[in-house]
Amino acid sequence: MKRKILPGIILALALGSVGVWALITNTGSFPKFNRYYHLDDYLDDLEAALSRSIPFSDNLSSLAIDLKMKGGAREFDNIFIGDDILVEDIGYPDEAKTEQNIQALTRFSENSRIPTYVMLIPTKCAIKQNEVPQAAPLFNQKQFVEQSYNRLLGKATVVDVYPTLFSKLDQDLYYKTAPDLTALGGYYVYEVLAQRLDNTPKPQEDFDIQYITHSYYGKTYQKSAYKDISPDIIALYRYQKNNRNYIVTHNEEYQYTYNTLYPEQMMEVGEDDLSVLLGGDTGDITIRSNLKNENTLLIVGDDSILPVIPFLAAHYSQIRFIDLEQMSAEEIEKIDCSDYQRMLISYSVDTFIHQDVVQKVVYLNTQDQEEMKTIQQAVQP
Amino acid sequence: MLLGLDTLTFLFLFLPASMLVFYLCPSKYKNASLAVMSLLFYASNDWKNLPILLLSLLFDYLVCSKLVRFGSNQKGRRTIFWSSILKNILLMVLAMAMMELGWITMPLGLLVYTVTSMGYVIDVYNGDERFDGKIMDYLLFTCFFAKLYAGPIVQYSQLREQWENRDLSLERINTGMKLSVSGLAKLVILAGGNIQIQTAIQEITPGEESVLSVWFLIITSTFALYYTLTGYCDMARGLGNLFGMQLPENFHYPFQSRTVSDFFNRFNITVTQFINRYVYVFLGGDTNGVLSTTVNTLLTTMLMGLWFGIRLNYLVWGIYFAGFILLEKYFLMKYLQKIPPIFDRMYTFVVVMFSFTIFSGDSLKTTGYFLKSMFGLNSLPIFNNAILYILSTNYLVILLSFFFATSLLSLIGKMIRNKVSHITEIGGTVLYLGVFVATISFMI
Numbered sequence: 054m055k056r057k058i059l060p061g062i063i064l065a066l067a068l069g070s071v072g073v074w075a076l077i078t079n080t081g082s083f084p085k086f087n088r089y090y091h092l093d094d095y096l097d098d099l100e101a102a103l104s105r106s107i108p109f110s111d112n113l114s115s116l117a118i119d120l121k122m123k124g125g126a127r128e129f130d131n132i133f134i135g136d137d138i139l140v141e142d143i144g145y146p147d148e149a150k151t152e153q154n155i156q157a158l159t160r161f162s163e164n165s166r167i168p169t170y171v172m173l174i175p176t177k178c179a180i181k182q183n184e185v186p187q188a189a190p191l192f193n194q195k196q197f198v199e200q201s202y203n204r205l206l207g208k209a210t211v212v213d214v215y216p217t218l219f220s221k222l223d224q225d226l227y228y229k230t231a232p233d234l235t236a237l238g239g240y241y242v243y244e245v246l247a248q249r250l251d252n253t254p255k256p257q258e259d260f261d262i263q264y265i266t267h268s269y270y271g272k273t274y275q276k277s278a279y280k281d282i283s284p285d286i287i288a289l290y291r292y293q294k295n296n297r298n299y300i301v302t303h304n305e306e307y308q309y310t311y312n313t314l315y316p317e318q319m320m321e322v323g324e325d326d327l328s329v330l331l332g333g334d335t336g337d338i339t340i341r342s343n344l345k346n347e348n349t350l351l352i353v354g355d356d357s358i359l360p361v362i363p364f365l366a367a368h369y370s371q372i373r374f375i376d377l378e379q380m381s382a383e384e385i386e387k388i389d390c391s392d393y394q395r396m397l398i399s400y401s402v403d404t405f406i407h408q409d410v411v412q413k414v415v416y417l418n419t420q421d422q423e424e425m426k427t428i429q430q431a432v433q434p
Numbered sequence: 435m436l437l438g439l440d441t442l443t444f445l446f447l448f449l450p451a452s453m454l455v456f457y458l459c460p461s462k463y464k465n466a467s468l469a470v471m472s473l474l475f476y477a478s479n480d481w482k483n484l485p486i487l488l489l490s491l492l493f494d495y496l497v498c499s500k501l502v503r504f505g506s507n508q509k510g511r512r513t514i515f516w517s518s519i520l521k522n523i524l525l526m527v528l529a530m531a532m533m534e535l536g537w538i539t540m541p542l543g544l545l546v547y548t549v550t551s552m553g554y555v556i557d558v559y560n561g562d563e564r565f566d567g568k569i570m571d572y573l574l575f576t577c578f579f580a581k582l583y584a585g586p587i588v589q590y591s592q593l594r595e596q597w598e599n600r601d602l603s604l605e606r607i608n609t610g611m612k613l614s615v616s617g618l619a620k621l622v623i624l625a626g627g628n629i630q631i632q633t634a635i636q637e638i639t640p641g642e643e644s645v646l647s648v649w650f651l652i653i654t655s656t657f658a659l660y661y662t663l664t665g666y667c668d669m670a671r672g673l674g675n676l677f678g679m680q681l682p683e684n685f686h687y688p689f690q691s692r693t694v695s696d697f698f699n700r701f702n703i704t705v706t707q708f709i710n711r712y713v714y715v716f717l718g719g720d721t722n723g724v725l726s727t728t729v730n731t732l733l734t735t736m737l738m739g740l741w742f743g744i745r746l747n748y749l750v751w752g753i754y755f756a757g758f759i760l761l762e763k764y765f766l767m768k769y770l771q772k773i774p775p776i777f778d779r780m781y782t783f784v785v786v787m788f789s790f791t792i793f794s795g796d797s798l799k800t801t802g803y804f805l806k807s808m809f810g811l812n813s814l815p816i817f818n819n820a821i822l823y824i825l826s827t828n829y830l831v832i833l834l835s836f837f838f839a840t841s842l843l844s845l846i847g848k849m850i851r852n853k854v855s856h857i858t859e860i861g862g863t864v865l866y867l868g869v870f871v872a873t874i875s876f877m878i
Contacts, residue, residue, distance in 0.1 A: 186827065
């Protein structure tokens with residue numbers, strides 16, 4: 054009888070050892086059942102923990118990706134696998150949010166008393182189309198940007214960077230493993246933007262290039278199941294002429310200050326290595342330079358504009374960047390836009406078509422309180 | 435699915451624990467241990483509906499014991515017999531109707547355990563089955579965890595004979611492992627892959643539809659259903675073997691049937707047999723003339739459709755098949771028998787594939803839209819980028835789905851086995867191990 058049941062017991066032990074191995078080696082990551090735990094949630098969490106802890110889970114995960122790629126797949130969890138590059142598919146717009154964003158922007162621009170510029174930065178999948186599988190159904194960002202700009206005509210000055218970026222699609226405009234613009238991509242956006250802002254763009258030769266890391270893996274890489282990608286290089290462009298000095302202050306109240314545009318210590322303590330850009334997006338950053346002019350610029354936007362700001366800093370005595378997502382309505386109302394000569398509203402197309410943060414611009418103070426209240430009532434985010 | 439057969443928790447924790455409990459239990463408690471594990475499995479997945487399962491099955495168990503006790507008291511026997519039948523039919527109809535109305539999700543395995551139990555009550559009533567009063571054996575027979583999802587429907591006598599001479603040999607374990615692995619692979623890779631393609635096609639924006647996208651929506655819906663059902667059934671059979679039970683085959687390459695009648699002999703076999711045995715034959719089958727045969731066939735195929743839910747489309751799906759079965763019976767069969775096998779298989783495949791325009795639609799209007807689109811009558815382009823992208827990035831799943839729907843692999847395996855049997859055995863084991871690892875990788 055003992056011999057009869059041996060094969061079954063061996064099989065049970067073989068299968069069970071996999072589960073037990075996962076449990077023992079990763080005890081901490083397994084959910085502990087208690088009376089507050091809903092059974093459904095517990096089993097879901099247990100399955101997820103097993104999936105992470107099973108022996109050779111990383112190798113198995115890579116195997117699944119390889120097999121799926123052999124079967125033709127080139128996209129996993131909305132990330133296209135290009136030739137040593139990951140390209141996030143931003144998908145199609147949330148129609149309602151997008152329309153409200155455009156309306157908020159239109160109303161704000163109409164009533165703004167300082168010259169207002171609007172820039173929508175196309176994402177990697179719109180520019181690096183050579184890295185996206187043929188026939189992949191992508192949202193037409195070029196057409197969207199053009200249509201949005203048409204609605205803003207006469208109300209704000211629009212900055213179209215799509216043609217410039219698309220004409221240079223073979224260059225490293227975006228990080229391979231992150232959705233952000235590289236310093237080079239930031240420079241090309243700056244070239245177009247500076248002209249629209251009535252500045253003469255500085256030539257590339259005026260900037261010293263410093264490579265601070267050759268092993269950067271960005272946010273897209275962290276999200277991607279496909280890992281066979283070489284790391285990115287982070288380059289910093291420093292404007293070295295005229296002994297230019299900068300003081301970067303985060304959140305004026307806290308007075309967190311750096312004497313450089315690129316505080317390298319933030320690579321260690323920041324969200325990721327890209328925190329080296331101005332110290333990361335903390336929601337409110339002011340850059341003051343020793344430039345003796347009265348040029349000031351207020352930038353309202355998301356972190357997609359951060360790679361461009363170090364270049365713009367060469368032209369302004371003061372630039373303030375505010376990320377409305379990280380601010381309450383009361384905090385936004387305290388900002389007096391009329392302290393600045395010009396104002397740039399800059400969002401990535403991804404943020405613009407999926408989030409309603411843009412609608413918070415109505416809280417910005419550009420004119421009389423009475424007028425402002427009328428606008429806020431008309432466009433409530 | 436919480437503790438589904440296709441979860442890591444089941445494969446690496448629940449299954450080995452169940453096997454250890456089962457194998458280490460003395461013989462006379464083995465069934466009881468497995469029945470308890472099955473109830474535990476049920477509770478983990480659907481604890482709210484566990485009382486329904488227990489009450490329903492215990493009621494039928496008591497009915498069976500009363501049927502035996504009443505002996506020759508025909509009136510008493512008939513009364514309690516019909517009370518059980520009525521209870522089971524009501525339970526199924528109510529559950530399906532409430533599910534269709536969106537009031538509840540279908541309780542796990544309700545159709546399987548109700549139909550299994552109902553068949554047992556009928557057999558005991560007719561004297562075709564012996565009631566032995568072993569409640570744990572009865573619970574295991576009705577709600578063995580592996581067959582709760584999609585069957586197969588078994589008869590008590592089939593299992594009782596096996597329990598009396600339980601086979602837990604290496605050969606049986608080997609067969610069980612292979613069936614389980616093939617079922618898991620069908621579920622995870624083929625059914626999962628087809629569901630993904632189907633979802634991608636359904637998510638194509640309205641203006642981007644094409645004739646090809648509608649064709650592939652039907653094809654992938656068909657494969658998604660087929661591989662889900664056959665995956666669960668293969669796993670049930672495989673897991674049954676691991677516990678010394680040989681469960682009947684429920685699908686036998688239905689897409690290479692030579693006639694539509696043959697399709698029903700290969701598709702959801704145990705359910706077809708159940709309906710044939712307890713409905714078709716009970717009503718007289720085809721022995722009472724054309725009208726009676728027509729009505730009986732219609733009723734049988736309609737019930738086959740309603741097995742999947744109370745919906746007009748499923749009913750029409752059944753009627754559609756009844757039409758072809760009758761057409762074959764009275765007209766087409768003589769021609770089908772004369773033409774080369776490839777043509778009658780093509781005829782059946784086309785008939786079956788088109789039946790899924792009815793099955794996949796949530797209304798007859800949708801079915802009409804599918805049919806018109808498939809024949810280019812909806813002014814849709816033949817193809818476009820949207821469908822080409824989906825097909826080019828999923829071609830292997832589609833090709834494998836076609837391949838494994840045929841018996842080609844089995845034929846190739848037999849050919850090799852006949853020539854080099856010992857290498858085939860080792861090669862086969864390595865192949866199954868590879869498939870198992872690949873399938874697990876898809877589940878991570």
